Amino acid sequence: MKKYLHHFLGITLLTLGAGAGLADDWRPVAAGSQVEFIAIQQGAKFRGRFASFDARISLSPESVEQGSIEATVETASVDSQNEERDDYLRGEDWFHVAEFPQAAFTSNAIRSDGEDLLAEGELTLRDMTRPVLFRFRFEPDEASDQATLVGDFEIRRLEFGVGRGLWENTEWVGDEVTIEVKLRLQHSTGTITTGSGVNVP
Amino acid sequence: MTGQIQKFSPLAQAFHWSVAALILFQIPLAYYMIDLPLSPDKLASYALHKSLGLTIFALGACRLAWRLVRPAPPLDESIGDWQRRLARLTQAVLYALILAMPLIGWLSSSAANFPVSLFKLVTLPDLVAPDPQLHEWLELTHRLMAYTLSGLVTLHIIAAVHHHVVRRDNVLIAMLPFVKSR
Ligand code: HEM
Numbered sequence: 001m002k003k004y005l006h007h008f009l010g011i012t013l014l015t016l017g018a019g020a021g022l023a024d025d026w027r028p029v030a031a032g033s034q035v036e037f038i039a040i041q042q043g044a045k046f047r048g049r050f051a052s053f054d055a056r057i058s059l060s061p062e063s064v065e066q067g068s069i070e071a072t073v074e075t076a077s078v079d080s081q082n083e084e085r086d087d088y089l090r091g092e093d094w095f096h097v098a099e100f101p102q103a104a105f106t107s108n109a110i111r112s113d114g115e116d117l118l119a120e121g122e123l124t125l126r127d128m129t130r131p132v133l134f135r136f137r138f139e140p141d142e143a144s145d146q147a148t149l150v151g152d153f154e155i156r157r158l159e160f161g162v163g164r165g166l167w168e169n170t171e172w173v174g175d176e177v178t179i180e181v182k183l184r185l186q187h188s189t190g191t192i193t194t195g196s197g198v199n200v201p
Numbered sequence: 202m203t204g205q206i207q208k209f210s211p212l213a214q215a216f217h218w219s220v221a222a223l224i225l226f227q228i229p230l231a232y233y234m235i236d237l238p239l240s241p242d243k244l245a246s247y248a249l250h251k252s253l254g255l256t257i258f259a260l261g262a263c264r265l266a267w268r269l270v271r272p273a274p275p276l277d278e279s280i281g282d283w284q285r286r287l288a289r290l291t292q293a294v295l296y297a298l299i300l301a302m303p304l305i306g307w308l309s310s311s312a313a314n315f316p317v318s319l320f321k322l323v324t325l326p327d328l329v330a331p332d333p334q335l336h337e338w339l340e341l342t343h344r345l346m347a348y349t350l351s352g353l354v355t356l357h358i359i360a361a362v363h364h365h366v367v368r369r370d371n372v373l374i375a376m377l378p379f380v381k382s383r
Contacts, residue, residue: 042248044316044324081314081331088239172244 024060024140025188026147028053030198032184035073039157040174048080054197055183057149059110059138069107069119069134071181072197075100093164100126105134116151123153125160136181145187152180207274208375208382216264217376220299223257228351251306252320258303265296277370288360291353298350302343309339 036049052074059067075095078086090097107121119134136151156175157163167173209217227250234246276285307328310317314331318324329335364372371382 041316042244042251042318043321044318046314046316048314081333083333085314166240169241172241172248 024058026055026057026059026149026185027188028055028183028198029146029186030200032148032182033198034180034182034200036180036182038178038180040176042172046080048078049200050074050077051079051201052077052197052199055185057183057185061138061140064110064112064117064138067107067110069105069110069121071105073103074197075103075125077199093167094162096126105132107134123155123160125155125162128160130155130159134181140187147185147187149183149185150181152178154178208377209274210267210271211378213264213267213271213273214376214378216260216267218378220257220260220264223253223260224299224350224354227253227257228347228354231347247315248318248321251310251317254303254306255317255319255325257299261296261299265300274375277372279368279370280372291357291360294349295353295357298346298353302346302350305339305343305346309336309343312336312339 033053034049035053036047038045038047040046050073053072055069055071057067057069057071059069076090076097078089078095080086080089089095092099095103103123103125105121105123107119109121110117110119112118116135117138119136121132121134122129123132132153132155134151134153136149138147138149140147155177157177158168158170158175163173208214230246230250230253234243234250237243237246276288280288307317307325311327311329312332312335314327316324316327361373361376364370365374369383374380374382
């Protein structure tokens with residue numbers, strides 16, 4: 001009986017541990033974090049970024065399968081280093097930020113392929129949700145309670161209805177877009193804080 | 202004056218007339234494209250403008266290099282001093298603009314974070330980091346150079362026709378292929 005009780009307690013603690021306190025929760029900090037995109041215009045690549053975003057990450061290197069990632073990007077914070085183009089991107093044919101102020105990524109499963117971590121998840125842009133595969137690396141600092149997460153994924157903008165009407169033509173604005181994410185993460189113990197996220201100047 | 206008058210070499214003529222044709226296409230294309238509403242067509246026109254502009258740069262540079270190897274034939278003796286000076290100045294500024302405008306255009310595109318591709322074959326490197334203020338200055342410079350170029354091209358054409366039709370000398374003929382000197 002004693003033996004069984006022991007066993008029972010063990011399992012309960014394990015379950016509790018995985019479900020709550022022991023999972024490592026992380027939030028991004030502005031310094032060292034960036035969300036960039038690489039798109040193709042007139043046959044050549046250019047780089048832009050989103051200044052405002054947020055993420056809730058639950059991840060520990062020892063048990064990545066139990067981790068999860070939720071991230072949001074404020075679409076109006078698009079910054080392609082060109083005012084005119086940014087205004088256009090915020091408009092109805094592109095991100096339509098008035099209607100769809102956020103883009104969101106949610107992971108369904110995280111695994112390791114031996115080299116990188118892979119998060120299978122879903123990206124919602126405008127009103128379209130499509131599966132994406134986020135390939136990344138996650139490295140907690142040795143000495144501080146911070147970590148770095150670096151990764152990227154590729155999408156086809158037209159699958160999300162980004163670029164409508166004439167812009168469905170991909171000759172001058174390419175379909176493929178790469179999103180590159182670099183997050184500097186702060187370990188957040190206890191309850192996940194709600195906040196306004198990160199705004200990189 | 203008889204058939205002794207030297208002409209520009211065939212290579213010099215080829216460079217001259219290809220640059221001339223491209224510029225006479227390039228300027229109207231530019232004024233057409235800037236008024237288009239933003240659309241794939243507009244981007245296509247800009248892309249063509251950039252590719253043609255870079256081609257003009259390359260041909261212009263070849264033309265100038267070849268001119269250093271094979272100087273222009275001497276001008277007709279009947280041509281006065283001030284006209285020689287004016288012609289030389291016009292031509293020098295034309296060369297300067299032909300070489301400078303594409304570079305300013307390329308710089309301006311880089312400053313605007315617009316990539317530059319040569320006929321979609323090669324992507325050129327960005328010359329400067331994105332910088333909206335710099336972009337405005339470069340765009341203005343490109344525009345002022347365009348006015349100057351348009352004026353000088355007009356002057357250059359009027360002068361050539363004047364030599365040919367009014368003065369009936371060999372100035373235009375020296376640059377014409379297949380035509381013998383008077
Ligand atoms: C000899 C070669 C070139 C000529 C004669 C030329 C001529 C012109 C002219 C007449 C304009 C209209 C000016 C205006 O805005 O009022 C223009 C605009 C422009 N050019 Fe060029 N150009 C040349 C090369 C280039 C190159 C190589 C590039 C880029 C790589 C370039 C980029 C632009 C851009 C982006 C504009 C639009 C500026 C605006 O929107 O106001 N140009 N060019």
